[in-house]
Amino acid sequence: MFELFENELNSLGLLLDQAKNAGLDFLENIGEKPTYIADQSVVAAYLADAGIGAADTLEVFRKHYEKLMVASPGPRYWGFVTGGATPAAIAGDWLTAVYDQNTQSTQGAGDVSAIVEKETIRLLCQLLHLPDDFNGGFVTGATMSNFTGLAVARQWAGERSGRDVSREGMAGDLVVMAATPHSSVIKSLAMMGIGSNKVVRIQTLEGREAMDLADFERKLIEHQNEPVIVNCSAGTVNTVDFDDIQAIVALKQKYHFWLHIDAAFGGFAACLPSQRHLLEGWEQADSITIDCHKWMNVPYDSAVSLVRKEHSRLQLSTFQNSNAPYLGDPLENFSYLNFLPENSRRFRALPAWFSLTAYGRNGFEWIVQNSIARAEELGSHIEASEFFELAAPVRLNVVCFRLKSGIERMAAFLDQLNRRGKVFMTPTLLSGESAIRAAFVNYRTEKEDVLIAIREMEEVMHAL
Numbered sequence: 001m002f003e004l005f006e007n008e009l010n011s012l013g014l015l016l017d018q019a020k021n022a023g024l025d026f027l028e029n030i031g032e033k034p035t036y037i038a039d040q041s042v043v044a045a046y047l048a049d050a051g052i053g054a055a056d057t058l059e060v061f062r063k064h065y066e067k068l069m070v071a072s073p074g075p076r077y078w079g080f081v082t083g084g085a086t087p088a089a090i091a092g093d094w095l096t097a098v099y100d101q102n103t104q105s106t107q108g109a110g111d112v113s114a115i116v117e118k119e120t121i122r123l124l125c126q127l128l129h130l131p132d133d134f135n136g137g138f139v140t141g142a143t144m145s146n147f148t149g150l151a152v153a154r155q156w157a158g159e160r161s162g163r164d165v166s167r168e169g170m171a172g173d174l175v176v177m178a179a180t181p182h183s184s185v186i187k188s189l190a191m192m193g194i195g196s197n198k199v200v201r202i203q204t205l206e207g208r209e210a211m212d213l214a215d216f217e218r219k220l221i222e223h224q225n226e227p228v229i230v231n232c233s234a235g236t237v238n239t240v241d242f243d244d245i246q247a248i249v250a251l252k253q254k255y256h257f258w259l260h261i262d263a264a265f266g267g268f269a270a271c272l273p274s275q276r277h278l279l280e281g282w283e284q285a286d287s288i289t290i291d292c293h294k295w296m297n298v299p300y301d302s303a304v305s306l307v308r309k310e311h312s313r314l315q316l317s318t319f320q321n322s323n324a325p326y327l328g329d330p331l332e333n334f335s336y337l338n339f340l341p342e343n344s345r346r347f348r349a350l351p352a353w354f355s356l357t358a359y360g361r362n363g364f365e366w367i368v369q370n371s372i373a374r375a376e377e378l379g380s381h382i383e384a385s386e387f388f389e390l391a392a393p394v395r396l397n398v399v400c401f402r403l404k405s406g407i408e409r410m411a412a413f414l415d416q417l418n419r420r421g422k423v424f425m426t427p428t429l430l431s432g433e434s435a436i437r438a439a440f441v442n443y444r445t446e447k448e449d450v451l452i453a454i455r456e457m458e459e460v461m462h463a464l
């Protein structure tokens with residue numbers, strides 16, 4: 001064996017301890033680590049003929065790059081929808097690399113990882129009060145989950161017009177309706193050749209991001225003779241608004257469209273008895289997107305795609321890896337390789353399995369409740385503030401706000417706030433106007449963190 005490999009295998013324990021200690025250094029001080037690093041200059045990398053070995057490499061990494069790592073798993077990283085990583089999820093994630101399974105087949109592969117993946121989906125569906133009616137699998141993020149659900153929808157729509165899209169390609173336009181789709185839905189339509197400009201925009205309710213059902217029904221009638229794909233938002237990123245799923249499901253009885261629900265983070269509202277009504281009826285969807293690296297606090301990259309089992313054949317036509325005859329009958333011998341975009345896949349379910357098993361229903365209920373409480377605290381402060389005003393009522397875990405003194409100073413305010421490195425937020429557009437968002441998703445965030453953020457926000461305003 002190449003000498004370096006041999007030496008390192010002989011001292012693997014030492015190396016893993018060093019990596020563990022580096023990880024602990026980072027996580028034990030995560031509250032003090034900056035959420036923003038202005039100077040990101042790095043020296044251009046150069047590949048040597050002779051490597052320096054893993055231990056020295058860890059040192060080099062720590063010296064040059066570790067100080068540039070932001071505290072995104074920390075308690076005050078409120079940009080985008082950034083989840084943390086629970087201890088169990090971290091352990092599961094580390095071991096995913098160690099076991100290094102290529103997770104595909106649930107039968108006859110001599111490898112149990114795909115079966116554990118299915119069990120993980122079972123646990124997740126139980127957490128979210130979803131029935132066992134879906135083929136579920138892990139993908140890299142909600143973007144790929146939206147892509148997966150919408151790709152099967154495209155196959156369904158093609159079939160209704162007598163066309164096998166996966167074999168013959170698209171012919172003409174497909175009708176996709178949505179009110180406030182996430183950007184990744186638009187991106188998915190671009191990736192799959194439906195076209196990002198082709199979305200039929202359903203009007204929203206006054207002052208809301210949720211769809212106006214009267215307008216929705218008008219559009220369904222207009223397109224009554226075509227197969228229609230509907231993207232429903234269960235938690236928009238700006239105001240955590242939900243389309244009225246129950247009403248949409250009732251319309252589905254009449255108009256027979258494909259219902260895709262993007263519940264990337266909003267799906268976790270189902271963990272709380274008081275919020276579960278927001279998702280009522282979602283078990284009737286054709287496909288559902290759930291992100292695990294957001295409110296579930298599993299490290300990147302982790303999301304789940306759920307597609308109704310009755311669409312198995314369509315899902316298979318969409319993703320079958322058809323040049324591999326050795327796979328046997330793909331409906332009988334379930335293999336993720338024929339049901340999801342990727343072929344080789346890591347054992348991505350393991351961190352989620354660890355987390356679900358370690359914390360149970362109560363743990364996730366607590367995380368969701370805790371995030372909502374923090375958002376309400378920041379929201380109340382903003383309502384009472386001389387400097388800030390809410391851009392929308394606080395729903396669940398996102399606070400969307402503006403400066404009272406005008407939109408012109410908002411970019412400067414946010415830039416200065418973020419550069420101080422104590423709290424991180426992101427800009428957005430709400431009804432075409434600039435706003436700032438703070439999304440609470442991390443189990444680490446405590447009352448004190450909200451107070452720190454408020455202090456920071458006020459200091460920046462005084463200096464602006």
Ligand SMILES: *Cc1c(COP(=O)(O)O)cnc(C)c1O
Binds near residue numbers: 142184185235
């Ligand atoms: C975050 C998000 C996505 C995209 O998810 P990624 O995990 O970033 O790919 C899609 N939809 C919604 C509603 C989201 O919040």
